[in-house]
Amino acid sequence: MNFLGTLNNLLWSYVLIAILLLSGLYFTFKLRFANVTQIKSMFKIMFEKTDGKGISPFQAFCISAGSKVGTGSLAGVALAISVGGPGSIFWMWVLALIAGSLSLVENTLAQIYKRKKDGIYVGGPAYYMEMGMNKKKLGIAFSILITVTYGFIFNAVQANTITEAFKESFGISQYTGAIFLTILTGIVIYGGANRIAKVSEYIVPAMGVIYLLVALFIVTRHYQLIPQVVGLIMTNAFSSNAAIGGTLGVIVMEGVKRGLFSNEAGMGSTPNAGASASTNHPFKQGLVQTLGVYTTTLVICSATAFIILFSGVLGSTTSKGIGLTHAAMTHELGNFGSIFLLACIFLFAYSSIIGNYYYGIINIAYIEKDFILKPFRIIALAMVFWGSVKDAPTVWAIADLFMAFMALFNIYAILKLRKPATECILHYLDEQKKGKDPVFTINVLSDSKGVETWDHKGEISL
Template identity: 50%
Template sequence: MLELFESFVNESNNILWSYVLIILLIGAGLFFTIKSGFVQFVNIKEMFSLLAQGATSKRGGVSSFQAFCISTASRVGTGNLAGVALAIVAGGPGAVFWMWLIALIGSASAFVESTLAQIYKEKEPTKHSFVGGPAYYIEKALGSRNLGIVFSILITICFGFIFNAVQSNTITFAFQEAYGIDRIQLGLALTFLTAIIIFGGVKRIAKVSETLVPIMAVAYILVAIYVLISNIGQVPSIIALIVNNAFGLEQVAGGAVGAALMQGIKRGLFSNEAGMGSAPNAAATANVTHPVKQGFIQTLGVFTDTLLICTATAFLILISGEYTVKGVDGIQLTQAAMKSQVGDWGTPFIAVCILLFAFSSIVGNYYYGESNIKFISSNRVYLIMYRVFVLIMVMFGAYTSIGLVWNLADLFMGLMALINIYAILRLSPIAFAALKDYMAQKKEGKNPVFLAKNIGLDKGVECWKEEIKA
């Protein structure tokens, strides 16, 4: 029975990723890039400026920096260490090129979806915080609550359950490799720590993410930079290897380009989540004066994830040559690559990194499900049930096999992306109008403040009917 289920999942993934999503994700990303005037490239300076300004929220609630950290906590996880390794083994070095491409053009999708999430967010009753995301703009702007509920169910299953099983799966494999720790015992410890965090609410989630994300990212990048500097002479040949394997005649003849493209896009999307509809749930929580501000900040998150952290992992693996060793895959490949470059301490270092990366992802993933449970029903019983199932899946992932959880993650991630891309393609003129309004105010030397009526909006917009003080 299990073999039949795995076969169904694999075949569904093959159809979804080989034919549908590759065209849809690249096509939508290119459309948003061109229609927005290459928003993700011409506004880099503004993105960093807003991130620095948004470290604290003077108006209460979650700051723009905290919202950035929640979404980055979800983005930066096993995809950056284990996912990149899986992509290189399955698709060859050329997969890295396609990972870069989906980040560069997909970041425009991230801008659109996060700006829309801000425009259509809701204020939580009795709290100084906001909630929103694709389910909310699908209902409010497209007028389809049923489709919004379908998306909410998919993201709750995908992030709250399956992705969290992926995270705990990778943590336990990494620690088993580094220290020989029993996976079930570590799974119990992870489940206990997760319970402490998720029963503390979104503010605690924001605080944990705000602390863990910068520490884990900086530590890992510094070691990766050390490895690159130590092998600086190999960098040009590694770049050539990536490009040649993405487009080379030998790869075209052998059908390897298709494998590289599919793996690069799958693992790239798993890691940076651009266009998938997950990060907008975090973007909606931020208390900002203009929706475009959070759209910019979430765009920066895609670059941070893929162009910095995923690239660091890819170069580490390719420099080491460990990806050519058969039978070594996932997080164990990244550990082997690090060990070959820095010595025996590389294996436990990666184990600690993946603990911080993946545990922060569990925290961020949980929040995405919580906000969508609230969309479906305000009955607190459902939220308690959701939390219990999250803990069960964290434990399940700790001892199950690696293949099934990753394949399930790909399937649900793809279904989410289908619905969200459809929605943001239809609603993108609203995001572009908000961008035009923002840039006009910047040209006048103002700190942009948003009013829905200024771009002709009235229906479904709850939080932008009155001017918010900058």
């Protein structure tokens, strides 16, 4: 644990954050600030009708959003406020906007270099590493990383959060919770990609809307505190000696770290879902998936922050993480708040398990070893059970380490493939400026080597 802690601190506090921020700023300027100016288009494109082949852009959005909107949206934000102070929320917002450009690029590349497999589109970093960079071994290494990180380790952590919460609130043993959760997960994952998409399509919007309504109720209840809370966030964000939290460095670092953890932009996870959608231009799905980044950090995480700050419990309790969120909920809503938060933990964590599993099967499809799928499903369910009954600190430390390596691999790849990504995105922006509905063909790229599912007319039908 000491070794893992030292290595994670080095990667997350210095190396990884610097690389993500610098590469994010590079693409922000290179893409004419499309990560900010195209927000309206993100909503419009998400609900566009498709030809019915592949999953819809909205379903792809829900799968990736479901994976991101996990317990980190409840506990991670509270931890950032506990350690870094309210100002860390401001830097979380800044990070989301900058990292949005990374999401645009990685998801656009996933669409350009996607492949047809068993009647569905598949893609992601492993695919564009092979097809775009001609580095098959690098693709295999990444596919193993993401399969283990999401399919096994992260699911164990999410399952542990669910069963721990039910044990503390209702006295339900972790073994009982483990059996129930494993069966529930098995029903979904044995239903295939379409069932995963359907479940995510209903769970993610429902849980997100209800959670936001509760946050809005609490803010409205204390509307007179709005200037005070906004002022606290902004003042603390630039304070060199925070009243609550640490120094300026700690405030910025906590906001950036928790922001990255919540939205996963640049990590190479969401492109696995983004590639599966059917569209007439790769950048359209890049826009849809980037909306997921903003939804997670700017909306869901902000809701948690506002629940805590408007409740007034900060500074009056020693609780950190999910305990601080729980204190705020119970302070405002009594016993209902406690039960409601428990329901959110279950739905948020369960949707993450579904999305994480989906990333695993996509990357197993890349390795093209079909015999791996059956044992993967069994191990994935076993890890859900194991995680449900075990403590999670070591698992979290290993997961953080794997996630850091994923980001380093993926950022390297999208920087190497910046030319095709930029050509595709700028083509969309130029066509949009002319008042046209942009349609992508391989003629847009100066080098179309490795592109399989697009031709001179556009996306090849399934």
